[in-house]
Amino acid sequence: AQTVTQSQPEMSVQEAETVTLSCTYDTSESDYYLFWYKQPPSRQMILVIRQEAYKQQNATENRFSVNFQKAAKSFSLKISDSQLGDAAMYFCAYRSDYGGSQGNLIFGKGTKLSVKP
Amino acid sequence: SAVISQKPSRDICQRGTSLTIQCQVDSQVTMMFWYRQQPGQSLTLIATANQGSEATYESGFVIDKFPISRPNLTFSTLTVSNMSPEDSSIYLCSVGEGLMNTEAFFGQGTRLTVV
Numbered sequence: 748a749q750t751v752t753q754s755q756p757e758m759s760v761q762e763a764e765t766v767t768l769s770c771t772y773d774t775s776e777s778d779y780y781l782f783w784y785k786q787p788p789s790r791q792m793i794l795v796i797r798q799e800a801y802k803q804q805n806a807t808e809n810r811f812s813v814n815f816q817k818a819a820k821s822f823s824l825k826i827s828d829s830q831l832g833d834a835a836m837y838f839c840a841y842r843s844d845y846g847g848s849q850g851n852l853i854f855g856k857g858t859k860l861s862v863k864p
Numbered sequence: 865s866a867v868i869s870q871k872p873s874r875d876i877c878q879r880g881t882s883l884t885i886q887c888q889v890d891s892q893v894t895m896m897f898w899y900r901q902q903p904g905q906s907l908t909l910i911a912t913a914n915q916g917s918e919a920t921y922e923s924g925f926v927i928d929k930f931p932i933s934r935p936n937l938t939f940s941t942l943t944v945s946n947m948s949p950e951d952s953s954i955y956l957c958s959v960g961e962g963l964m965n966t967e968a969f970f971g972q973g974t975r976l977t978v979v
Contacts, residue, residue, distance in 0.1 A: 792956065794968070857906050
């Protein structure tokens with residue numbers, strides 16, 4: 748069974764600085780998708796960024812980028828020029844691309860990010 | 865991206881009663897998923913709902929406790945039955961979208977408190 752591990756329960760960053768959130772996962776599959784979701788206090792799950800395992804190029808979305816290391820099974824999220832609105836819980840998630848998979852996401856425990864003004 | 869409307873957004877219920885949560889999507893989707901997020905915890909999959917078939921439940925979740933309906937490709941309900949304080953959680957519905965179901969979007973969540 749696949750597992751996702753986020754080893755940082757909490758992180759803090761100064762406004763305008765850069766922070767990296769860690770995520771590792773365990774799988775025997777070669778094809779899968781990885782996601783980072785943001786959950787602010789409103790509890791809405793917001794998709795931040797997605798990475799296909801077959802792509803070597805790291806995904807980027809504006810201030811958000813990932814460092815995907817497939818061999819190491821690592822998928823970290825870098826937030827540049829941090830803003831107060833980035834403060835939230837961040838969840839790393841895995842989705843199998845195996846044909847027999849239901850397509851659900853497997854989540855890590857989350858990292859609570861605080862942004863200091 | 866799919867727009868998902870989930871109702872109610874929150875409720876406070878008496879133990880022993882049941883609550884039905886609705887999830888409406890603005891487009892037809894094959895897969896709908898129901899997750900539970902206990903206080904301060906991550907999301908755990910309850911079940912997967914496909915239209916026209918029985919929902920598939922994860923280990924630790926049973927149909928008698930969490931009956932699910934999926935009458936069409938845009939709508940699903942999750943009922944939390946015979947509630948106890950341990951059922952106090954956020955319940956979220958999610959849909960897959962895009963080629964090969966690679967996108968995943970969520971409703972706003974239902975915050976349930978059982979007293």
